[in-house]
Amino acid sequence: MKKHRWSIALVALALLLAACGDTGGETTTTGGDEEPTTTAGEEPTTTAGAPAGETPYTELNAAIAGDYEGTSVEIVAQWAPDGAEATSFDLALQPFRDATGIEVNFEPTVEYETALQVRVDGGNAPDLAQIAQPGKMQQYADAGSLINLSEWFNVDQLTQDQVAGFVELGSHNGDLYGVYYKTDVKSIVWYPIQGFADNGYEPPTTWEEMIALSDQIVADGNGNPWCISIESEAADGWVATDWMEDILLRTAPPEIYTQWYNHEIPFNDPEVLEAAEYMSQIWFTPDYAYGGNTYINATFIGNTQDPMFDPAGPQCWMQKQAAWIPGFWGENKDFTDPADWPNKPGEDVGFFYFPTIEEEFGQPVLGGGDMFVMFNDRPEVRALLEYLATAESSAAWIERGGFVSPNVNVPLDSYTTYPETELSTMVANATTFGFDASDLMPADVGAGTFWSGMVEWVAANGEGTEEIFQSIEDSWPAG
Secondary structure, three states: OHHHHHHHHHHHHHHHHHOOOOOOOOEEEEOOOOOOEEOOOOOOOOOOOOOOOOOOOHHHHHHHOOOOOOOEEEEEEOOOOOOHHHHHHHHHOHHHHHHHOOEEEEEEOOOHHHHHHHHHHOOOOOOEEEEOOHHHHHHHHHOOOOOOHHHOOOHHHHHHHEOOOHHHHOEEOOEEOEEEEEEEEOOEEEEEHHHHHHHOOOOOOEHHHHHHHHHHHHHOOOOEEEOOOOEOHHHOOHHHHHHHHHHHHHHOOHHHHHHHHOOOOOOOOHHHHHHHHHHHHHHOOOOOEOOHHHHHHHOEHHHOOHHHHOOOOOOEEEEEOOOOHHHHOOOOOOOOOHHHOOOOEOOOEEEEEOOEOOHHHOOEEEEEEEEEEEOOOOHHHHHHHHHHOOHHHHHHHHHHOOOEOOEOOOOHHHOOOHHHHHHHHHHHHOOEEEEOHHHHOOHHHHHHHHHHHHHHHHHOOOOOHHHHHHHHHHOOOOO
16 A cells, blocks of 8 residues: 555655656856866756656665555754754655655754764764755765765766765765755845835845945935844854855856855955955945844854844845745744744745856856755665655655755645745756855865954954964865
């Protein structure tokens, strides 16, 4: 019966995939040593022709046949327990549980990176773990802690199924160690729709227009143009690194971005310092950022936008943040169901594309993503990881709580919420997709001195840029 239910699901998915046309657009993915591309108008390969009840993955087929029924797999991730992402992901695992009889124990946690490292060091690593930073994956792989997936995983199929570049991002020294499950788009700025309309403000399309709008808000006496903060528990500073990366993609060629995170140019290269100067125009201009640098450094990122929703009217008007931020709007933080969000994306609050700075660099998009890595090699663990690579797995999560999948076989009409429909189109039309550089740097820098250096820079109100960036450069590991 379990196999029958799975067969029906695969048939339905095949019909959806068969109806899915090309997405158009021309995209360069910047991430890893190469810059793979997808050609405009090129239709992605799908698995629509796969026999019903079978998948391109060996252990998953055996699991569907009941070979591993009664076994269990532990999977951990860095999402807040009972939060929106954790709840929807756990629900998305249910089709796998139902089809295979494998018990999946999912454990989300907030203090994630430290807890995971402690478990690995103590010889008690989970079966599967979510990792956001390729540099961290590489560290675990170099230490011999991870299973080399290339020895059994259908890498050719994965390469066909995912947006160009993501297999390379999950690889180290030519071998696959991580399977990407989700991606996000960071190149967006949220704003209150009615507030803009009431004051005659228009979403800007250029950097100059965005600066002019900021000046107009100040001149109108409407509070501060920008909602910005970077306090994030054990990960303070990453919001600032996102700004640096997004601006660099708009002020320098894609190869500069790649050379920067690969340390082929110094961290404080003149191109990078120029990006910091552009960032200073917003972060450190008096009256631009709500509460100034003290608020920026001391306020939790989930509370950044609270002044935008002040009952007396917006006290700050624009926030640059990815599509997950609506889950923190309102008095009750981290909503599980988007229907419960007090300020509806697309109705009350919208977003615009973080504008181009230099036209010659087109419309770049900055994004990140989460991969799953494998610490323990058992057939049932392999089966779950293979399931996470399928379009059906992605669709199951999208139905329960939106995100953008790197799997090209997920039909665009699967995205039904305002953020995801707009973001999937934005990705398709991007001239460059830059993966979060701090996640591609060695963890001691990307999630270490880069983050902490940006906190120091904000505390100094933008002073001492060259000295702070030099200290980050000096922290780069030898070799």
